[in-house]
Amino acid sequence: MIAEKLDLAITDKSYYRAKTEAAVEDFGTYPYLTIAGQCAPEDEIFLGAIEKIYQLAYAIKFLQKADDLDFKVPKMECEWWVKGGPERQSDFISVAREEWCWRIMIRMPISVSDEVYKQGMAVAKEKGKQVADVQYEIIEQGKCVQCLHLGSYEEEGPTVDKILNLMKEEGLKHRGYHKEIYLSDPRKTAESKLKTIIRHPVM
Template sequence: MDKLELTKMYKTYYKANTEPELVGFGEAPYLTIAGQGDPNGERFAQAAAVLYAAAYGVKALGKAQGTDFTVPKLEGLWWVESDQPALEVPRQEWRWKLLIRMPDFITGALAAEAKEKTALKKKELAGDITRVAYETMAEGLCVQMLHVGPYESEPETAERMNAYMEARGLVQNGLHHEIYLTDPRKTPPSGWKTILRFPVEQRDLS
């Protein structure tokens, strides 16, 4: 059985340059889980573990039906419910939605069935599995850039992206999006690779 590799099928989605660039993306399905708190905290780590468990549950069900795929990279949407800049808001108040992209043939019904089976198999996660949702998202036009290094230095990359947007009359019209290309447990911070992506639109000059 051939195994579908989403990172190879959607190369432009999982690849970015070390300079800001303008890209576009259509609708795609995801498994998601939302929460609030410090990304270095237990709540975030538990949410990621639950999301991966659900994703591998979907993979197992797909494989049983003859459509196997490799679970792709973890992603995150980030925001704060405050008028203050995000970095001035306590990390405990940061809000996030973790995502794992699914193949187009994965339906909401199949995802729901996989969640049920995962809850039965991994009873320690059963309470949290209900928080996992199946959603579709279409970000459209985006500015993105590859950030290399620790997460704490991402503001430097974001500043370059904002300068690129300003020069082209673009404004952000969606959530701060990150795709984590490296496993921080296996790679030193200097080698971490993260795609930063901002949905954008043309500035209204009227």
């Protein structure tokens, strides 16, 4: 009997859904693959980091498949900020793109432990993949304000304003960085139809 492939977008729908109006939501603690750096998103360093994290994600996926724990690799996420602490986390849109700091993230199923991560690293390296910069982290998400953005990544300002306005109304403050969850593949989706969840951790 073939085990059913796990799809977190189905089993944890609340994590991968948002409305076009800002709302306060609470999320749990999850394992992630992460890779961090600083540069503009069009820079080869950033594009290379995406390739690295996916190479490891698929190495882990195939290890899990062999143990009847196959899963669909989840949507890519990325935190964006500029240096100066969480209070400046929404400033990155207005500064030079090469100053943007980022942490690319791919959520993993709970079955992916640190040991499984290390096994995946070993397999990927044996195949000549440059994945040394990819980390395994357990991250608590907690309370966030989120909103679904429709359209270009360059035009997120009004969506971010919805989040900031709700935070002001609710008396909430930033405790982390601007996160984007990319629901659409920009290689296959018209710019006007892109769907991105924007999520700000708050307290």
